[in-house]
Amino acid sequence: MWNNTQVTNMLSIQYPIIQAGMAGGVTSPELVAAVSNAGALGSIGAGYMTMESLENTIQTVKTLTTNPFSVNIFVPEQTAVTEEEIASANELLNPIRKQLGMDPTYKRPMINDELFHKQIDLIIQHRVPICSFTFGIPPKNEIARLKEKGIILIGTATSVNEALLNEKAGMDMIVAQGSEAGGHRGSFATAFDLAMIGTMALVPQIVDAVSIPVIAAGGIMDGRGVLASLILGAQAVQMGTAFVTCIESGAHPLHKQAILEGTEDQTVVTATFSGKPARGMNNKFIQMLQDQQHNILPYPYQNVLTQDIRKEAGKQNRPEFLALWSGQHPRSSRQIHAAELIMGLAAQVRRLAETFS
Amino acid sequence: MWNNTQVTNMLSIQYPIIQAGMAGGVTSPELVAAVSNAGALGSIGAGYMTMESLENTIQTVKTLTTNPFSVNIFVPEQTAVTEEEIASANELLNPIRKQLGMDPTYKRPMINDELFHKQIDLIIQHRVPICSFTFGIPPKNEIARLKEKGIILIGTATSVNEALLNEKAGMDMIVAQGSEAGGHRGSFATAFDLAMIGTMALVPQIVDAVSIPVIAAGGIMDGRGVLASLILGAQAVQMGTAFVTCIESGAHPLHKQAILEGTEDQTVVTATFSGKPARGMNNKFIQMLQDQQHNILPYPYQNVLTQDIRKEAGKQNRPEFLALWSGQHPRSSRQIHAAELIMGLAAQVRRLAETFS
Structure with a gap:
């Protein structure tokens, strides 16, 4: 019965497992399609994707699978930065650029204010x-536009209050993102530091507060975590880190390696890469910037400023300057095919459920 | 089969549920005995207890139950403070003393260096x-002395490394304390901020690393949490917050009320009360001191310094100056008898296990 939930029925998937829509190139079309073909839900992490890139990715995924998949997008917020703040933030990043042999820059980061709406245009156009x-509740008119087309909407919450706001806004289901989760914190209405609630505590409290299905996320890496989440009242799980190290994942090989060799006590939450708190392996980039919070621009400005650095660090194979997103459970990561991961999860869940009956 | 584990067999208890040995008067003899009488393991939180108080408590528990119970003690560490540091710490606390109508003081806190060893004397003498x-591994000779008497030893770990150190030192089982847990963080070998690992991630990683039984702690408040923990590989759970609000608990009524009315986004981790990080409901005491970390004495000095304040705040019913320890899952707390809590947990676990079979 574990794979016959409201979530599996609504999403038309076999297993209540969602591959998180991680931004930054991890969710290659090969990964998304492999996950969906294996009976779970693949997701394109479109957070920072240009229109062209998102359209290409959607089209390629469609050539690789006929099963459902999803697109994850970042809800924008209004932030403004002064020229002075931009100069200070660049000043802080230039020593890192220097170490990578890059020219110092003081340039103003370019932000595409229309990206979110245009991404939704594409999602509708391509019938995703x-x-x-992630990062909040979309404007009412965008929710209405998507719902009109029968597109199922999944929100993200890091507190009970955020879950209630998602439900009220008309989301069909909610990801309850525990503090263990790798990558960006989805917090938007609860202060980041007060919204660091562990999955074991967060899931049942959200389940008790809302009527829509809840998807557990944070620290789930194997069948034990999947079944434990369902026991806590979730109807499905969302897993990120476990998919980063999959063979089909587009993550940088050194990012995969950092997770495969990583331990639970190596991750930190940092806003240094993007301007928003996110969990990843501690490295030199974070150490150089972590104490300089006042010189870090808000999202999305900081993210655009650090893009060239991360790109160059990747080219030069310098993990100390890469964003090595990881949750707090890297010890169970494996370098395997996504289908093998999903089949293994299913088998382990069945075995465990029998043991405890 | 859920209540026939190595832990239940070794501890001679019916249910794999341990009431945490919370210090500060929460673990009244009535609570400890009620828990043990109901088939779980009651624990005396002897952390700060004087010899007289611990002996009285052990003796009273023994008149109330013939079932096994445990005593939790704090492993001491060598810390030194200067007169100047003591003056600064008192300077910071005197405005709070003033608000409670107490005289300002600059007194040196008195520490009983022998307390730990004498507590062990009592444990042996009374055949606990x-x-x-909590707070580390006891000296070898103390471990040997306890083991010689057949006393079962339980360590606390907040990381895989700490679990391995506990196993190596000869502990019979380990509590894996996730970041959700209320009260003091047990961290001793991993930096506090890197050891904030959620229960969902911490338990399976510790289970995979050690050969001795693991007890899950942090965010567990009901049968969902108990069964989820067992699925993750733990053989038992330790619960604190759920027992604080029990009718038999010795917690201040305003402490109970703060948890009963509390939400998951209200707790913070603070060293302001004792000198060691602990999770509790945010209040005025914490807010007044949180940004003054450099004027807070290390444990146990800060704890002794703030004792009179907490005592007086309790007398005056001023929760804003009390240590309102709580985990991140207060929404499931209830004011019931300990036996009702334990019977309810057992029934819910059986129900859930059937559902998922």
Whole structure:
């Protein structure tokens, strides 16, 4: 019965497992399609993707699978930065650029204010069946536009209050993102530091507060975590880190290696890469910037400023300057095919459920 | 089969549920005995207890139950403070003393260096069958002395490394304390901020690393949490917050009320009360001191310094100056008898296990 939930029925998937829509190139079309073909839900992490890139990715995924998949997008917020703040932030980044042999820069980061709306245009145009959101609740008119087309909407919450706001806004289901989760914190209405609630505590409290299905996320890496989440009242799980190290993942090989060799006590939450708190392996980039919070621009400005650095660090194979996103459970990561991961999860869940009956 | 584990067999208890040995008067003899009488393991939180108080408590528990119970003690560390540091710390606390109508003081806190060893004397003398430790590994000779008497030893770990150190030192089982847990962080070998690992991630990683039984702690408040923990590989759970609000608990009524009315986004981790990080409900005391970390004495000095304040705040019913320890899952707390809590947990676990079979 574990794979016959409201979530599996609504999403038309076999297993209640969602591959998180991680931004930054991890969710290659090969990964998304492999996950969906294996009976779970693959997700394109479109957070920072240009229109062209998102359109290409959607089209390629469609050539690789006929199963449902989703696109995750970042809800924008209004932030403004002064020329002075931009100069200070660049000043802080220039020593890192220097270490990578890059020219110092003081340039103003370019932000495409229309990206979110245009991404939704593409999702509708290409009939993507499921759309998930990070960083908040989308505007009413966008929710209405997507729902009109029958697209299923998944919100993200890091507190009970955020879950209630998602439900009220009309989301069909909610990801309850525990503090263990790798990558960006989805917090938007609860202060980041107060919204660091562990999955074991967060999931049941959200389940008790809302009527829509809840998807557990944070620290789930194997069948034990999947079944434990369902026991806590979730109807499905969302897993990120476990998919980063999959063979089909587009993550940098050194990012995969950092997770495969990583331990639970190596991750930190940092806003240094993007301007928003996110969990990843501690490295030199973070150490150089972590105490300089006042010189870090808000999202999305900081993210655009550090893009060239991360790109160059990747080219030069310098993990100390890469964003090595990881949750707090890297010890169970494996370098395997996504289908093998999903089949293994299913088998382990069945075995465990029998043991405890 | 859920209540026939190595832990239940070794501890001679019916249910794999341990009431945490919370210090500060929460673990009244009535609570400890009620828990043990109901088939779980009651624990005396002897952390700060004087010899007289611990002896009285052990003796009273023994008149109330013939079932096994445990005593939790704090492993001491060598810390030194200067007169200047003591003056600064008192300077910071005197405005709070003033608000409570107390005289300002600059007194040196008195520390009993022998307390730990004398507590062990008492445990041996009164044949307490189980002893658990917080804040580290006890000295070899003390471990040997307890083991010689057949006393079962339980250590606390907040990381895989700390679990391995506990196993190596000869502990019979380990509490894996996730970041959700209320009260003091047990961290001793991993930096506090890197050891904030959620229960969902911490338990399976520790289970995979050690050969001795693991007890899950942090965010567990009901049968969902108990069964989820067992699925993750733990053989038992330790619960604190759920027992604080029990009718038999010795917690201040305003402490109970703060948890009963509390939400998951209200707790913070603070060293302001004792000198060691601990999770509790945010209040005025914490807010007044949180940004003054350099004027807070190390444990146990800060704890002794703030004792009179907490005592007086309790008398005056001023929760804003009390240590309102709580985990991140207060929404599931209830004011019931300990036996009702334990019977309810057992029934819910059986129900859930059937559902998922």
